[in-house]
Structure formats: structure tokens, C-alpha cells
Amino acid sequence: MLKQLTALAALCALSFAYAEEVTITGNVQSKCVISTDTAGVYGNPTADKLSTDPNDGGVMPVVRYDVALGGYYIARMTTPTSFSSSPSLSDVVNWTGSTSVKEVSDAAMADYDANKVVYNTTSEFDLHTAGSTWFKVSSTAMYGYNKAFPGGTYRAVVLAECIAK
Secondary structure (H helix, E strand, O other): OHHHHHHHHHHHHHOOOOOOOOOOOOOOOOOOEEEEOOOEEOHHHOOOEEEHHHHHEEEEOEEEEEEEEOOEEEHHHHHHHOOOOOOOOOOOEEEEEEEEEEEOOOOHHHOOOOOOEEOOOEEEEEEEEOOEEEEEEEEEEEEEEOOOOOOOOOOOOOEEEEEOO
16 A cells, blocks of 8 residues: 555656746857948940940959858859849840959968859859958840940849858
8 A cells, every 4th residue: 555655646746747948049140241342333335235344444343251260151152143223124134254352361262262163153262261351253244136235224233142161
């Protein structure tokens, strides 16, 4: 009988047990910061061409990546394939573009351009060293076949991302 009472007391004690969830919260701030160093400008050297090339009257955008920890991030830059805003266009726009290293803050970054991975309109750079890297972006838009771009303001966007490995 004592064993039965002990078992009953243990079951009663278990029925009064409860659980509590304890939340743990953390905020992570990226150790990679992207900023625009120079805004891009399209030059219009011919009626059917817009270009950021300085020889065409344009200004190449320059994007700076500041990395506090080397080896943890990839810089991904995608050149435009369409206008974010423009006058109405009735023909096809053919796009070309590229991204390359303009300047680095550390000599160990000298291989960034040589080791970049390029696919479609995207370039990726392994940011293996802490410091700052400036990237220049070229973009060219050719309109139709012997067609002039209509007058107006044209805007296109370079997508700059810092991807954690």
C-alpha cells in the first residue's frame, strides 16, 4: 500500500509541473557597409546611345564597400538591364555593363578584380580582407536600330549587395 501511495504522490506532483519558454533575442549588425561614393550620369554621345563612359560624356558610378571582417562577405554588383524611369520607349534597348575595382585600401585586395566571378550582368567579389574597396560601374544603353532616344530624363539602378558567406 505504501508503494501505491508513493506512486500516487509522484503522479500528483507531476501533474502540477509546468514549463516556461524563455526568449533569447540578439541584434546583428552587418560588418559590411555599402555607400555611394560617386553618383552615375549617362552621357548621350550619339542619338541612340546612353553611356556612363567619361569619353562619352558620362560619369561612372563608384560604390564603396567597407568591411570590418575579411573573409565573411561577397560583394555582388548587378548592372542595369532596364530603366527605372524614362520617357515612353517603343523599341528595344540593348544593355551592356561591367563592374571593376577602382581602388583598394589594402594591398592584399589586389586580386579582387582578377578573381571576380561574372555571370549575366552580375559581378561577385570575395571580400577576403578587411578594409575599403571602391568599385566603378560602366553601363551603356543602345536604342533600337538607328533610332534616337526621346528627350527626357533616364534613370537606371545598379544593385549593390553585400552577401554573408
